[in-house]
Amino acid sequence: MLVSPSLLSADFSNLSKDIEMINSSGADYLHLDIMDGVFVPNISFGFPVIESVSKICNKPLDVHLMIVEPQKWIDRVKTTGAEIMNVHLEACLHLDRTINAIKDAGMKAGVTLNPATPVSLLVDIIEELDLVLLMSVNPGFGGQSFIKNTLKKVKELKKLRDNSGSKAIIEVDGGVNEETGKLLAEEGADMLVAGNYVFKSENPLKRIEILKNI
Numbered sequence: 624m625l626v627s628p629s630l631l632s633a634d635f636s637n638l639s640k641d642i643e644m645i646n647s648s649g650a651d652y653l654h655l656d657i658m659d660g661v662f663v664p665n666i667s668f669g670f671p672v673i674e675s676v677s678k679i680c681n682k683p684l685d686v687h688l689m690i691v692e693p694q695k696w697i698d699r700v701k702t703t704g705a706e707i708m709n710v711h712l713e714a715c716l717h718l719d720r721t722i723n724a725i726k727d728a729g730m731k732a733g734v735t736l737n738p739a740t741p742v743s744l745l746v747d748i749i750e751e752l753d754l755v756l757l758m759s760v761n762p763g764f765g766g767q768s769f770i771k772n773t774l775k776k777v778k779e780l781k782k783l784r785d786n787s788g789s790k791a792i793i794e795v796d797g798g799v800n801e802e803t804g805k806l807l808a809e810e811g812a813d814m815l816v817a818g819n820y821v822f823k824s825e826n827p828l829k830r831i832e833i834l835k836n837i
């Protein structure tokens with residue numbers, strides 16, 4: 624299982640300590656949640672923080688933009704050194720154009736779906752995607768409970784992906800822990816984001832290892 628711990632639940636007064644932990648862990652990516660207070664009812668952190676984190680983190684960055692008009696920020700995200708740029712389908716009027724622009728900028732392109740957005744809306748874009756991020760909570764906050772309907776969506780997405788020949792990674796974000804992670808793996812998830820489960824633990828390295836071995 625690919626694992627992408629979410630920095631949103633880290634200790635913002637001592638980020639370098641948490642990044643050192645991530646560097647020494649088996650995590651595959653570091654997940655960064657950008658919120659604008661418009662697309663979601665919260666504001667997190669922005670580009671100066673991503674840039675500082677990027678300098679000291681030896682894992683590739685998985686950037687999740689919870690913002691309106693994400694297409695305006697493609698070049699800016701690229702300059703942070705991000706490997707994956709995730710945009711919400713609900714925030715993109717011209718999704719195909721945005722996905723192509725992300726790839727032209729040299730990043731992996733991911734589309735994120737809110738819990739109430741059906742997987743079937745990806746049918747005409749799935750072949751172009753490097754990744755699909757399914758939200759298993761309503762975006763905006765860490766520490767929420769897993770929405771079980773996501774399991775059905777993972778299964779449906781796997782079918783859509785495999786039938787289309789797409790190689791898109793299936794990533795899931797929100798309320799992930801050992802139990803929900805196992806259920807997601809059974810349905811075909813390839814990559815798990817975990818905030819509270821990792822960073823609010825006494826032993827975050829162990830928690831990352833547990834998710835890795837699911």
Ligand code: DX5
Pocket residue numbers: 629630631632654656687760761762763764765766767796797798799816817818819820
């Ligand atoms: C929520 C964010 C998540 C969040 C997950 O809007 O997209 O990445 O950090 O946190 P947990 O794992 O605590 O639900």
Ligand code: ZN
Pocket residue numbers: 629654655656687796816
């Ligand atoms: Zn996220």
